Amino acid sequence: MSTYSSNQEQFMYQTIIKWITDDRWMMDILRNVRSLSLPDSWVCAGFVRSKIWDQLHQIEPRTPLTDIDVVYYDATDLDKKTEKVWEQQLSRIQPELPWSVKNEARMHIVNGIAPYDSTVDAISYFPETATALGVRLDEQDQLILVAPCGLTDVFEMNIRVNPHFLQGRGDMETYTQRIQQKNWQHTWDRLTVVDS
Template sequence: MDLRTEKDIKHMILEDKWMMEVLQTAQTLKLSDWWVCAGFVRSKIWDHLHGFKQRTDLADIDVVYYNKDEISVAVEKNHEAALLKISPQLPWSVKNQARMHELNSSPPYLSSFDAIAHFPETATALAVKIDMNGELILASPWGIQDVIDMEVKPTPFIIENNDKKGIYQQRIEKKKWQETWPKLIVFGLDQNVIFNGNK
């Protein structure tokens, strides 16, 4: 299956029984403005584009939500515990984006979508959920072209904030995504290619 549009990505996720079970489990929490984001979506796309028959393991399954009225790490841990009770084998991580700006020394985020737009890489700034009508919704603040082109690039948020550029650099060095997905093209902060898997 070719991946060219958001519709293609949603179809691929809908066909993935495991991913749909994860989304349905997250949905049981009934969190406000919730999404499953980042590597959950990105890794699936890159696995597919690499032709992997086996899913790449995820360090975390990132569930985000937005609730300004109940900002507490303890509440997040309770949500994680509820998910673990349903699927104890999965590495759940639940974070309220109404407080996460503090960790990044940023102005308050306006929503989960706004928080996702502040992720370091465009290919990571992706999220998916099931809406109240049972429809699969994909959020991609910076579009899907970079992830489909297998290009790792900093988001405009990183590029426009000098004090945030180190976050992107550190992640590139730490994550070493090209070792897992060798067809990637990794860009530095200066927009120059630092790894090209197509050579």
């Protein structure tokens, strides 16, 4: 996980924190997720990435999200039905949102790889470096951002395969098909698909 030690990384980190903190809609979502007290929970992937790319492209209003990805880690309950219960609870709070809740303590079974040891470990295997992002609010209402693959690619608007994804469950064919299907460059025309 990046320690945000360089000045550039620290600037990117603080910029994203400000963008999200200033976004009432995002903060409401983060507070509602926190209210469930899910263990090691984060709102991740497109929720964070799309905000950054919208800001860099000066897109308003926000680009619609196909889902709000909520991930948590609970090795004591691997029942898929439990995830649906949490989705239903979030849907009662904000029924207009496309919630998707996943227990990362279970997802290694779905993905056919060794178990993750935390939610952040699972995020580190997301397909693109620019998607391997998560945010949450702590009890003091401070925003925490994790970026296991760093922030450079998302800020430089590069779409690059995550090496961990390839080491885990992924292959280049699956990744390429995903990029074609997502067609992010149609929405954010300054993106570059980088061959790694």
